[in-house]
Amino acid sequence: MNGLRSDTDTPPDALMQVNGDELAPAGGRRPRRLVVAMTGATGVILGIRLLEVLQAQEVETHLVVSDWAERTIRIETDYNLSDVQSLATRTYRYDNQAAPISSGSYPVDGMVIVPCSMKTLAEVAHGLGGNLITRAADVMLKEHRPLVIVPRETPLSEIHLRNMLTLSRMHGVTIVPPMPAFYNRPASIGDVVDHIVARVLDQLGIGNDLTPRWSLSPRGRAPRSQRNSESVPTA
Ligand SMILES: Cc1cc2nc3c(=O)[nH]c(=O)nc-3n(C[C@H](O)[C@H](O)[C@H](O)COP(=O)(O)O)c2cc1C
Numbered sequence: 001m002n003g004l005r006s007d008t009d010t011p012p013d014a015l016m017q018v019n020g021d022e023l024a025p026a027g028g029r030r031p032r033r034l035v036v037a038m039t040g041a042t043g044v045i046l047g048i049r050l051l052e053v054l055q056a057q058e059v060e061t062h063l064v065v066s067d068w069a070e071r072t073i074r075i076e077t078d079y080n081l082s083d084v085q086s087l088a089t090r091t092y093r094y095d096n097q098a099a100p101i102s103s104g105s106y107p108v109d110g111m112v113i114v115p116c117s118m119k120t121l122a123e124v125a126h127g128l129g130g131n132l133i134t135r136a137a138d139v140m141l142k143e144h145r146p147l148v149i150v151p152r153e154t155p156l157s158e159i160h161l162r163n164m165l166t167l168s169r170m171h172g173v174t175i176v177p178p179m180p181a182f183y184n185r186p187a188s189i190g191d192v193v194d195h196i197v198a199r200v201l202d203q204l205g206i207g208n209d210l211t212p213r214w215s216l217s218p219r220g221r222a223p224r225s226q227r228n229s230e231s232v233p234t235a
Pocket residue numbers: 038039040041042066067068069071072075116117118119120152153154
């Protein structure tokens with residue numbers, strides 16, 4: 001990370017701890033019950049970290065892990081499935097479309113798919129409800145409830161981009177690609193993960209101080225690297 005620093009980098013006082021509770025909650029109030037789905041894209045640690053934070057914030061979580069997410073958890077982390085499930089309030093089998101979250105009559109405040117594979121993205125974009133994850137997402141869409149999708153693939157094909165556009169135009173949907181920021185000088189993978197999880201929480205109106213937020217310096221001046229530019233990082 002030190003190799004990326006230069007004299008024109010953001011001075012440290014440009015990053016301040018801003019109270020995350022100042023965020024306007026999605027839908028007017030802080031979510032109390034969320035569906036969290038993990039699918040088989042790389043980056044399962046993002047879902048695990050989100051569950052940790054939601055547990056600490058006493059948000060009720062209803063977790064569904066796809067078969068390929070379970071495999072990816074074993075490949076990418078030291079967790080096993082039951083470790084991850086222990087972070088959630090309730091868990092359901094991927095093929096259990098009779099679960100409460102399969103119905104719009106069951107009250108939940110929103111859903112996050114993190115990470116979201118291109119396969120699940122496509123299924124959600126096209127209204128296929130062949131497993132509990134895609135069915136629960138379809139419920140969010142028809143009920144106009146918040147649905148945050150963290151799609152992970154690179155590079156992206158036209159099909160991937162079209163599916164994201166289709167979904168982003170739907171009421172309640174936010175696409176939050178797991179793209180790191182560097183203005184906060186991440187020193188570890190944990191910092192990068194926390195930044196992305198913080199952006200997901202922001203979309204749900206859940207206050208958090210996982211990462212420093214961009215702000216003008218206390219002297220009210222933009223940092224030197226910003227002074228000749230209109231653009232200010234926002235995410
Ligand atoms: C280690 C590993 C990493 C993968 N990473 C991605 C990825 O980043 N994005 C993606 O769309 N698919 C990825 N895949 C492929 C998906 O797992 C595969 O398409 C699977 O059918 C997705 O099913 P699901 O959405 O039901 O979990 C990966 C597979 C493995 C084994």
